[in-house]
Amino acid sequence: MDHRQLTFLVALARERHFGRAAKACHVTQPTLSARLQQLEEELGTSLIRRSRRFEGLTPEGQRVLAHAHRILDEFDALRADVGPDTAPSGCLSLGVIPSALHALDTHLPALRNTFPRLRLRIRELATSALAQGLEDGSLDLVMGYTDAPAMAGYAYRELYRERPALIASPAHFSLPETPRWQALDQWPLCLLTPEMEHRKRLETRLAGHGLSVAPVVETNSITTLEVMLRSGVGVSVLPAHFGEHFTNGSPLDVRLLPGDGDRIGLLWHATRSPSRRLQAALSLWQSAADLT
Template sequence: MQFRFLEYFIALAEERHFARAAARCHVTQPTLSAGIANLETRLGKRLVQRDRRFVGLTAEGEAILSHARRLVAGHDEMRLAVDAAGSLRGEMRLGCIPAAMPYVGRFMGALASAFPDLRVAIRQLTSDHIVRGLAGFELDAGLTYLDAEPAGGMIATPLYSERYCLAVHPGSLLAAADEVTLAQAVREPLCLLHQGMQNRRILDAHLARLKVQATPVATADSYIALLSIVARGGLNSIVTDSHADFIAPATGVRLIPISDLPESNRVGLLVGALEPMPPVARAALTVAHGLTIA
């Protein structure tokens, strides 16, 4: 079986569109369709529902998708292992939660120094998408939270800790405060991450523990969006201190410690606990260990 047919199938399953899948695989749409038809003939099963366009995967298609990903990942790992005898080449697929995006630069700097020929594709994802991506061989490594939702079958390396702060706009009544309580923080209109984000779930657990209720005016899946709303939209937000270095003084936004949230959230690197470990995952782990020691 030719691996490129499996790659066509995976691309179509993820893109859910023949033209986009073909573009991703750098082939024409007829070539992609013919490759998937060849795969179906070899397996003796219909894998894709078609009606002039992509409709979905058949039950058989869904059943083999994870196996196809595993086979393609193993093939790529074999090629990388050969390359690693010289200089590690190829692409690292790195998932990153929004809160950890400011740390990506430091991680990339260390990675480029240690493995200059390695390319990196960074995707902003939620923590549960990162775990599923690692388990499904769609990602090689992830920067995510380590405490609240531990994942089995993973190797975790702590990198740093973050703390919650109240981000206040210049006109806020709390703009001059040195610290606030969580109850004070929710008295003015807020924008928060949406409840599908792990950072928000951790915050909601603190709110429940302290019997404080927060009803945000706006929600988003990006810290950049929240800080933009604070700077220009007249709302406050509860964020972590991870973006502190990226808040321009001219915006007037201040990060104020929340006195009754002393706990910190650990952020670190996750890779799958595979034996043998793929070269790219091992490279990510090596870099993370160096950053931890530093």
């Protein structure tokens, strides 16, 4: 077995046609078919459902395909990290908490412009899943809460503070200029779901004031929260910057709540030697931070 056979399998699964897969891999169709048959013989199982044309992968083929994606990603990472070309290339896997998505506007264009050969894979995940990704190596870098319990032990670099605010549509609610935590229960609240780190922090703040809330809507989607706010279903407690980055309609009212906010930063595995891609991203973003 070699990586080319796995490349052919991935291409066939993507193109769903032997001829198109062969063209995408720059080989003849007989060559692609023969190499895939060799792979099946080496593994001792049928991977492809065939008749006069491609009909899909067998259950065993689907399992091999999942392994193929991981193996090819690792091969790509190895080639990018030890090749003679010093410019970073390959795929940088970045995980982001939903409330930090706006920061990508600032950081990703500079990374793409500086390192055009670098590919980015971005996943929006809860903090616990981000920590798991750093641990198992499926994520190179995380943008999230630097002091979250799940992130203990990881190296980090702070980017900004996330200030809590009451946010609502002025067409449906009139917010006070200086809202208080103690008055939060007077509003119908639309909040992130309890497993999200932002919601956990909100619950901790409320408990500090002797409060608990029963939201009318809970979702793990920032986009859904925006829809709820604009339709007048309720108000939300979110980072203040969302008032600027919700752009699908008229402006939302944003009122800062008391408190210093939470630290958002870049996190990565402290005990592993960083790849060339990760080093390049950290160096670039640190340089940008030094200029601000």
